[in-house]
Structure formats: C-alpha cells, structure tokens
Amino acid sequence: MTVQQLAAELSLVSLALPDPQREVEGVYIGDLLSWVMGRAQSGNAWITIMSNLNIVAVATLADVSCIILAEGVTPDEQVKETAASKDINILATDMTAYQVASALSGLGL
Amino acid sequence: MNEAVRFHFVVDGEDFTSAGQASVQVKKNLRRLGIPPEIIRKISIAMYEGEINMVIHANGGEAEVLVYEDRVEMILTDRGPGIANIEDAMKEGYSTAPDNVRSLGFGAGMGLPNMKRYTDGMKIESVVGEGTTITMTVNLT
Numbered sequence: 001m002t003v004q005q006l007a008a009e010l011s012l013v014s015l016a017l018p019d020p021q022r023e024v025e026g027v028y029i030g031d032l033l034s035w036v037m038g039r040a041q042s043g044n045a046w047i048t049i050m051s052n053l054n055i056v057a058v059a060t061l062a063d064v065s066c067i068i069l070a071e072g073v074t075p076d077e078q079v080k081e082t083a084a085s086k087d088i089n090i091l092a093t094d095m096t097a098y099q100v101a102s103a104l105s106g107l108g109l
Numbered sequence: 110m111n112e113a114v115r116f117h118f119v120v121d122g123e124d125f126t127s128a129g130q131a132s133v134q135v136k137k138n139l140r141r142l143g144i145p146p147e148i149i150r151k152i153s154i155a156m157y158e159g160e161i162n163m164v165i166h167a168n169g170g171e172a173e174v175l176v177y178e179d180r181v182e183m184i185l186t187d188r189g190p191g192i193a194n195i196e197d198a199m200k201e202g203y204s205t206a207p208d209n210v211r212s213l214g215f216g217a218g219m220g221l222p223n224m225k226r227y228t229d230g231m232k233i234e235s236v237v238g239e240g241t242t243i244t245m246t247v248n249l250t
Contacts, residue, residue, distance in 0.1 A: 031214055032214055032217045033213075033214040034158060034161075034215065034217055034219035034220055034223055035217065035219060037154050037157065037158075037223070038154065038219070038223050038226070038227070042146070042150070050213070050214045052126065052213050052214070053127075054125075054126065054128065054129065054214065054215070055214075056129075057129025057130075057132070057133060057157065058129075058157075060129075060133050060136070061129070061132060061133065061136065061150070061153045061154055061157050062150075062154075063146075063150065078126075086133070
C-alpha cells in the first residue's frame with residue numbers, strides 16, 4: 001500500500017506529501033528519537049506525537065515511508081517545508097497512536 | 110579508491126533544530142559512492158547521535174568523515190566540557206541532558222550506546238574542561 005492510499009483509507013491529513021507513491025511496509029510507534037532511529041525499519045509508517053523539526057532528520061535517517069502525527073499535534077510551518085524539501089511524507093490525525101496502529105493493522109499492515 | 114574520500118562538516122551548536130544536517134548529507138554522499146543501504150544506515154545513525162551530542166553538550170563541533178576502500182571513519186571533535194565518567198556515559202539510560210532537550214525527544218541516554226551499537230569500533234578521548242574526540246569506524250567489507 002502506498003502512503004497516499006493509506007492517507008485516504010484512514011482519512012489522514014496530508015501536511016507534506018512529496019513522495020505519495022512510497023510503499024508502506026510495517027509500522028513503528030515511538031517518541032524517543034534515538035530509540036526510533038535505532039529500531040524503526042526502512043519503509044515503516046512511524047507514529048509519534050513529537051512534532052519538532054528533528055523528526056524530519058530522524059525520518060530521513062531511519063528511511064521511514066511516512067510520519068503519522070497522532071493525537072492532533074500540529075508541527076511548525078518550518079517542519080512541513082523541510083519535510084517537503086527532504087522528501088519526507090507527514091500525515092496527521094486526531095486519533096491516538098493506538099487507534100492509528102489498530103486501523104493500520106486492519107489494513108493488513 | 111586508494112586515497113580516502115573526505116567530508117568535513119561544522120556542527121552548529123546554536124541551533125538545535127538544524128542538527129542532523131551533517132548526517133543527512135553524509136547519507137547522501139555515501140549513497141552516491143554506492144555503499145550498501147544497510148551500512149549507510151548504521152553510519153548515518155551513529156553520526157546523527159554524535160551530532161546531537163555535540164549540540165546538546167558542547168555547543169557544536171566538527172565532524173570529519175573519511176571513506177576508505179574497506180571502512181568509513183567518523184571523527185567528531187568538540188571543545189565542550191568533556192565527559193567526566195565515560196563508563197557511566199556509556200550506560201543505556203544515563204544522561205546529563207537538560208529537560209528542554211528531553212522534551213524534544215532526546216536525552217534518553219541512548220546516544221553513546223547507539224553509536225557503539227551501530228559501529229564496528231569506537232574510541233572516546235575526553236578531557237574535562239577541554240573537550241571530546243570520538244572516533245568511530247564502520248567496516249565496508
């Protein structure tokens with residue numbers, strides 16, 4: 001499933017979608033950035049409530065397919081701009097991390 | 110590739126949000142050199158942790174990346190406060206980072222352990238009051 005399809009299925013808001021056709025493989029949830037960077041796998045959808053600019057660097061280095069901001073957190077404008085220029089997809093939702101994960105599981109991820 | 114390919118970066122200590130620029134650039138450069146993605150991942154994660162450490166603790170520093178035929182070496186140098194107890198600093202969960210850094214998702218005491226985990230060799234030279242130099246090696250073969 002692509003990031004674009006995933007966003008449509010779960011009615012997620014696209015804050016930055018520079019690489020909509022990126023394939024999503026698996027899911028990772030975490031807010032401690034060092035932990036995420038070490039454990040998230042390439043292609044994962046990464047669910048977090050962290051919204052500062054460092055998430056873009058972590059997403060780039062861990063090579064995740066998209067960041068999903070849960071619980072209604074909103075990033076600064078600079079985060080969206082940087083994500084767009086670094087080819088990092090950012091989606092957002094009011095759902096909790098658990099609800100997002102559960103919905104993704106329902107999609108077969 | 111007989112001589113090392115060399116990249117040099119200055120890590121800005123003022124701007125926490127710009128941390129990661131050197132590691133992201135290293136990742137790009139290594140990809141261009143045709144290094145396998147799994148090895149690039151290890152190198153760029155170790156590099157990012159080092160970069161973040163220099164921003165949190167040492168007001169920035171310098172990073173030198175040398176790509177040899179058989180290995181990549183990363184040398185991170187700062188003139189920060191130094192590490193008083195390296196053995197403690199290497200323990201997972203041990204951190205001296207301030208609260209504002211923790212609220213950004215860092216300072217969990219994972220930096221140095223991650224750097225060790227993702228590299229094949231790591232050497233820490235630190236003098237309290239003078240600074241720290243960390244040399245990491247990742248084998249390519």
